[in-house]
Amino acid sequence: MAIEYRKGSSFLHRLDARTKILMFALATVVAVVIIDPVIMGILFLLLYWIGSRAVERDYLNKNLRVLVVIFLTFSMFQILFFTPDDSYFLFYLVPGKEWVAVTVEGIIRGVAVFFRFFSVVLSVHLMLYSTPPVDLVLAFTRRTKTREVLSEVGTVLLVGLLFTIVALLSWPEEISNLPLASGLRVAVVGLTALLTALVLQRVGARGLPPEMGVALTLGFATVGILSQQTQKITDAQKARGYDVQPKNLIQRVQVLTALLIPIFLATLERSQDISIAILARGFDYNIAERTYRRQLRFTREDYFFITLMIALLLAGITLNYLGIGNLTEQLILRLIAG
Amino acid sequence: MSVDINFQNVTFTYEGAQLPAVKDVDLTVTEGEIILITGPAGSGKTTLCSCINGLVPHFHEGELQGDVFVRKYNTRTSRVGGLASIVGMVFQDPESQLVTNSVADEVAFGPENFGVPREEINQRVTQALLATRLEGYDEREPHTLSGGEQQACVIAAVYAMQPEIYVMDEPLANLDPEGKAQVLRVVVEIAKERGKTLILVEHALEEVLPLVERVIVMNKGEIVRDGPVEEILEAGDIPFVFTRPPVVRLGEKFGLKPLPISSAEFYAQFQSRYAAEISPFEVREKEPIPEGEQVIKIEGISFSYDKSANHKGEVLKDISLSIAAGEMVAILGRNGSGKTTLIRHIIGLLQPHKGNVVVLNKDVAQTPTYELAKNIGFCFQNPSHQIVSFNVRDEIIFGLKAHGIKPEEYESRIRESLEFVNMLDYIDAEVFDLGKGQKQRIALASVLSLRPEILIVDEPTTGQDPRMAQEIFEILQRLNEAGTTVLIITHQIDYAAAYARRAIVLSEGSILYDGSIPELLMKKELMQASALEMPETTKLASLLSPHGVPPWLVTLQELDQAISKLVVAANGN
Numbered sequence: 001m002a003i004e005y006r007k008g009s010s011f012l013h014r015l016d017a018r019t020k021i022l023m024f025a026l027a028t029v030v031a032v033v034i035i036d037p038v039i040m041g042i043l044f045l046l047l048y049w050i051g052s053r054a055v056e057r058d059y060l061n062k063n064l065r066v067l068v069v070i071f072l073t074f075s076m077f078q079i080l081f082f083t084p085d086d087s088y089f090l091f092y093l094v095p096g097k098e099w100v101a102v103t104v105e106g107i108i109r110g111v112a113v114f115f116r117f118f119s120v121v122l123s124v125h126l127m128l129y130s131t132p133p134v135d136l137v138l139a140f141t142r143r144t145k146t147r148e149v150l151s152e153v154g155t156v157l158l159v160g161l162l163f164t165i166v167a168l169l170s171w172p173e174e175i176s177n178l179p180l181a182s183g184l185r186v187a188v189v190g191l192t193a194l195l196t197a198l199v200l201q202r203v204g205a206r207g208l209p210p211e212m213g214v215a216l217t218l219g220f221a222t223v224g225i226l227s228q229q230t231q232k233i234t235d236a237q238k239a240r241g242y243d244v245q246p247k248n249l250i251q252r253v254q255v256l257t258a259l260l261i262p263i264f265l266a267t268l269e270r271s272q273d274i275s276i277a278i279l280a281r282g283f284d285y286n287i288a289e290r291t292y293r294r295q296l297r298f299t300r301e302d303y304f305f306i307t308l309m310i311a312l313l314l315a316g317i318t319l320n321y322l323g324i325g326n327l328t329e330q331l332i333l334r335l336i337a338g
Numbered sequence: 339m340s341v342d343i344n345f346q347n348v349t350f351t352y353e354g355a356q357l358p359a360v361k362d363v364d365l366t367v368t369e370g371e372i373i374l375i376t377g378p379a380g381s382g383k384t385t386l387c388s389c390i391n392g393l394v395p396h397f398h399e400g401e402l403q404g405d406v407f408v409r410k411y412n413t414r415t416s417r418v419g420g421l422a423s424i425v426g427m428v429f430q431d432p433e434s435q436l437v438t439n440s441v442a443d444e445v446a447f448g449p450e451n452f453g454v455p456r457e458e459i460n461q462r463v464t465q466a467l468l469a470t471r472l473e474g475y476d477e478r479e480p481h482t483l484s485g486g487e488q489q490a491c492v493i494a495a496v497y498a499m500q501p502e503i504y505v506m507d508e509p510l511a512n513l514d515p516e517g518k519a520q521v522l523r524v525v526v527e528i529a530k531e532r533g534k535t536l537i538l539v540e541h542a543l544e545e546v547l548p549l550v551e552r553v554i555v556m557n558k559g560e561i562v563r564d565g566p567v568e569e570i571l572e573a574g575d576i577p578f579v580f581t582r583p584p585v586v587r588l589g590e591k592f593g594l595k596p597l598p599i600s601s602a603e604f605y606a607q608f609q610s611r612y613a614a615e616i617s618p619f620e621v622r623e624k625e626p627i628p629e630g631e632q633v634i635k636i637e638g639i640s641f642s643y644d645k646s647a648n649h650k651g652e653v654l655k656d657i658s659l660s661i662a663a664g665e666m667v668a669i670l671g672r673n674g675s676g677k678t679t680l681i682r683h684i685i686g687l688l689q690p691h692k693g694n695v696v697v698l699n700k701d702v703a704q705t706p707t708y709e710l711a712k713n714i715g716f717c718f719q720n721p722s723h724q725i726v727s728f729n730v731r732d733e734i735i736f737g738l739k740a741h742g743i744k745p746e747e748y749e750s751r752i753r754e755s756l757e758f759v760n761m762l763d764y765i766d767a768e769v770f771d772l773g774k775g776q777k778q779r780i781a782l783a784s785v786l787s788l789r790p791e792i793l794i795v796d797e798p799t800t801g802q803d804p805r806m807a808q809e810i811f812e813i814l815q816r817l818n819e820a821g822t823t824v825l826i827i828t829h830q831i832d833y834a835a836a837y838a839r840r841a842i843v844l845s846e847g848s849i850l851y852d853g854s855i856p857e858l859l860m861k862k863e864l865m866q867a868s869a870l871e872m873p874e875t876t877k878l879a880s881l882l883s884p885h886g887v888p889p890w891l892v893t894l895q896e897l898d899q900a901i902s903k904l905v906v907a908a909n910g911n
Contacts, residue, residue: 007477134439221439225481229723235687236724240785241711241740258726258736265722273434280391280427280435281495282451285419289453293446293460 003063003128011301012054012126017135019302020127026309027123034316037112038328043312044115044122051126063125064118071117079110088333104336108329133220138294141213142206152205156197162310163193169314169321210290214283218274226267233262340409342503342535343367343390348404350385350394359385361559363404369502372529372536374546374567377556378579379773379803383539386556387507389413390537392421408503423452426501430508430801432488436480441472441491444480448499459498466494469531470524484673486517490524497528503535504528510542511801514673514829515871518545525549541803544583544874547571547599555580571597578805584875584894592901601878608882608901612908630663633792633823634684639693641679649691653679655847656693661825663791666818668834668855669827671844672869677827678719680844681794684825685710698791712741715790719797721774721781730756730767734784741788755787759813775806782813792823799830811837832873835859835892843868856890 007013012020027047034040051060080093083101090107093100127136167189168175178185208216237258246252319325345365351358360382367373375383388394392413395402406413408424429435438444445463454462467473470490475483480491489509496504506525510518526549529536540546547553553570555563557579563570574590575581589598594611598604636659642649653676661667669677682688683695686707695702698713718724727733734752743751756762759779764772772780778798785793795814799807811833818824828834834841835855843851843858845868851858858865859876872880879891879900887900 132439134443217439218437221437224479225433228481232718232720233723235682236718237726238687238707239685239711239716239718240724240737241708241788243706243708261726261728262723269722270434273431274437276393276397276429277435277437278447279393279397279418280422280429281448282419282422282499284417285423285451286453287451291450291453291456291459293443293450293456293463295456 003125005132006055006059006129008054008130010054010130012050012130014299014301015130015305016296016298016302017131017139018296019298019305020131021136021139022306023309024120024123024127026313028120030309030313030316031116031120033313033320034116035109035112035325036319036328037108037115039316040112040115040119044119047119047122047126051122051129054126055129060125060129064122067118067121071114071121074117075110075114078113079106082106082109088336104332105329108326108332134217135294135296137208137213137216137220138292139296141208141210152201156194156201159197159200160190160194163196164190165314166317167193169317172321210287214278214290218278222270222274226270229266229270230259230263233266234259236262340369341366341407342369342371342409343537344407345389346405346407348389348402348406350389350400350402352385352398352400355400358559359400360389363559363561365554365561365564367503367535367537369535370533371552372550373538373552373554374543374550375537375539375554375556376541376543376580377562378805379775381556381579382559383556384507385559387427387505387537387539390421390503390505391425391427392416392418419451422448422501423499424501425503425505426496426499428489428492428496428504428506428509430511432485432492432512433481435492435495436488439479440476441467441478441480441483441494442476444491445495445498448495452499462498462500466498469497469528470494471520484517485513486520486673489513489517489521493521493524493528501534503537505537507539508541508801509538510540510545514869516672516869518542518871522546522549544585544599547583568596571599581804584897585878587894588878588897588901591898592905601874601881604878605881612905630665632660633663633698634659634661634825635696636660636680636683637693637695639683639690639695641683641688641690653847654683654690657847657849658693659842659849659852661823663823664818664821665840666814666824666838667826668831668838668841669825669844670829670831670834670841670868670870671850675844675868676847677844678796679847681716681796681825681827684792684794685714685716708740712788713791715785715788715793717778717782717785717793717795717798719800721777724781724784725769725777728769730761730764730769730772730780733769733780734787737784738787743788751787751789755783758786758816759783760809775802775810778802778806778810779813782810786817790822792825793817794825796827797829798826799828799833807833831870832875832892835873835876835890843870856888859890859892 030043031040034043079102080100083103083106087103087105090102090104092098093102168186175185175189178188180188237255242255242258243251246255316325319327324330343365345363348360348363349358350360363386375386377383385394388398389406390408390413394400395414396418402414408416408421411421411424413421436444438447442463445466446459449459449462463476467475470493472487472490472494475487475491480488483491493509509521509525513521522545525536525538528534538546538550547567550567552565553563553567554561555570555576557576562576562579563573571582571586575587583599585601585604586597586599589604589607592608594604594607598607636657639654639657640649640652641654642652644650657680669681671677679688683690683702684697686702686705689703697710700710702710725733727736731752734755735748738748738751752765753762756765759782761776761779761783764776764780769777769780782795782798793814798810802810807830814824814826815837826834826838839854841851841853841855841858842849843864850868851861851864859872862872865872873892875894875897876890876892879887879897880889882901882904883889885904887897887904891897891900
């Protein structure tokens with residue numbers, strides 16, 4: 001099954017393409033930061049709930065089902081091989097030989113790994129389902145030459161602040177080891193964060209050159225047409241009397257060439273057609289001054305969603321800072337001990 | 339009036355070509371003119387159009403002599419993008435010009451390139467969709483539209499660029515009659531309303547002639563005629579180059595002036611000239627439809643692309659029909675009526691969810707397609723989809739090999755089949771060097787080399803000039819006379835009527851009519867309901883029917899004879 005855009009008007013569909021790209025990025029970071037299976041599980045369910053309102057559940061599940069097996073394997077590895085020395089031992093998988101110990105921590109981490117991977121993948125899926133590829137490309141394309149200084153400075157400051165907090169919470173020891181006065185330490189950390197934010201912002205604002213953006217857009221539009229064409233060609237060859245799926249290997253290669261040549265020619269023809277079509281419609285008029293009908297615009301929902309995601313990230317980091325990042329694990333161990 | 343386009347002794351030779359594609363062309367077009375350019379395939383019409391918007395010499399490489407000026411710009415020194423802001427170009431195949439994922443994006447593409455501000459782009463999109471009657475199509479995907487809608491979308495996209503000159507290269511060629519009517523309406527409205535220059539390349543003279551003021555006829559790269567419509571029509575036919583519509587030719591023969599273009603004009607003039615008396619209605623013997631062995635038996639089939647149990651949106655609904663050996667049957671109906679879906683069942687490319695199909699005493703559900711293909715030849719609409727070799731001879735051998743024909747027979751079969759399609763001279767030609775009409779005939783030849791008992795052809799004449807279309811129908815007729823059962827999907831009811839005897843009309847997946855074509859031509863409501871355009875000659879015959887002309891006549895010769903009789907009768911009194 002292809003993962004492709006599905007039309008709709010759900011909450012997820014209404015979000016700006018950039019928000020959804022950010023959603024994927026933040027979901028990845030969150031999945032790295034948060035190691036607690038229960039919190040991660042809740043987050044996963046939350047994402048799934050949002051997703052199920054955007055596309056039909058059948059469709060959503062169909063594409064996720066394949067991944068369950070893969071991620072369960074990952075979990076198994078985690079369960080079998082995450083065995084720190086002081087962990088709570090349960091049993092051996094191969095009892096006679098005392099091979100492969102299974103521990104409480106291993107199981108808990110395993111479950112967490114399952115949800116962490118799944119959340120990242122789900123966020124990609126949701127992004128692709130609910131955003132037209134054109135919008136995604138547009139989000140990466142340089143759209144305007146005029147710069148809005150105020151909002152750019154604002155973004156840099158905000159992101160810088162965020163980085164500073166993250167850094168202070170995540171690496172308190174490393175920072176306190178810096179050979180500087182305590183006030184200076186924070187200033188240095190803040191400055192570094194600000195610089196990083198600036199670089200990111202510059203890279204982000206630069207974006208792809210418009211030629212490349214348009215080319216990508218055209219590419220997305222062509223995929224569907226080419227696959228239709230491939231179907232037509234396959235049918236034409238069947239009707240000419242080729243057994244399209246012969247058992248004999250040599251024949252199969254022959255059939256493949258019979259399909260590949262016309263498909264190859266059709267693709268060439270299509271690219272020729274496209275170049276003529278876009279030239280005739282003024283593609284090389286003045287590409288740097290190109291404008292866009294589609295508009296990416298943040299609404300209140302976007303700000304709300306982004307704030308929520310950032311809050312989650314900060315909460316996760318705070319938990320780690322307080323030493324209770326693995327809350328469930330600690331609780332269970334205490335129950336067992338108590 | 340200012341000059342819009344000026345060709346000064348222009349000759350262009352494509353790279354690698356021996357002969358120039360356009361030769362010694364001098365042409366001046368003034369603002370607001372509406373011009374038809376016509377001529378056989380390969381006469382340089384498309385190249386001429388490409389000269390106007392700068393694709394020649396900037397995209398197509400070759401040698402350009404002379405100068406082309408568009409307004410004050412020399413195309414040699416202007417960029418295609420710059421010229422595109424003056425010249426809006428629409429090409430033949432709408433699908434190949436649609437490059438984005440939604441109709442609104444498509445229309446916005448040109449203005450975006452010109453750097454038009456967003457608010458204005460949105461205004462222009464709305465206007466363009468309104469002008470082309472595509473309101474509400476904004477978010478539709480272009481490749482899911484019908485042919486006529488697609489072409490309208492392309493025209494909308496050009497309209498939104500607000501060009502001064504519209505150049506349309508066979509915009510009607512790939513459309514069914516309904517789509518043609520839709521696009522023609524749009525084209526005329528746009529040209530007339532905005533008062534812009536319009537250059538229209540077309541073979542469909544009957545439809546286009548009433549709309550234009552000036553006609554240019556091209557042959558072998560040269561302009562052979564150029565003048566006002568009446569003048570060009572009075573100058574007569576040029577064999578193999580310019581054939582006037584039958585009604586015009588009849589008008590000339592019977593001395594009507596000015597020459598009529600439509601059947602109504604003909605009739606009005608004819609009446610005032612010959613006060614023909616009403617003679618008794620003579621009914622022509624209906625040719626019996628041959629009763630041979632039933633080679634195709636379709637019993638109550640229904641089909642839906644929805645594979646779930648409830649089969650939503652059936653494309654075929656309970657269709658039954660049988661076709662006897664030696665018949666030639668035309669399958670008619672508007673786009674999307676299920677014609678192609680139906681014929682795909684005959685060779686097992688699709689299987690019905692209800693009913694069964696038996697072909698040559700084989701149950702299609704039990705027999706694999708490659709087995710059926712031994713006796714059933716199948717030609718697709720686009721020959722490029724079935725040609726797999728780079729060379730004509732290899733192409734035919736490929737099919738023979740797949741069916742296990744003995745190598746000794748190859749040469750004789752290749753020659754026989756190429757001779758049948760009049761392509762024997764091309765036996766060693768490269769497929770790349772062939773035009774679309776020739777490719778179509780090669781595809782046909784490679785099917786014929788297997789000596790099929792049944793031949794199924796899906797719209798073999800789309801986008802071809804009248805002469806090639808006629809040639810293909812003649813080939814099919816010869817095959818039929820040699821005993822092959824022929825099924826043909828077509829929109830060209832005039833050819834169908836001239837060559838086939840039986841017609842099956844599909845509408846929304848059901849059979850609306852199954853019987854002889856002359857009888858079909860008399861059922862006006864049914865024809866209209868299926869968007870079947872009555873040939874202009876038949877319209878004339880039907881106008882003349884009170885005078886005793888059979889209303890189902892289609893060909894020029896038949897009509898000529900009938901009217902001659904009337905004239906003799908009128909003069910006799």
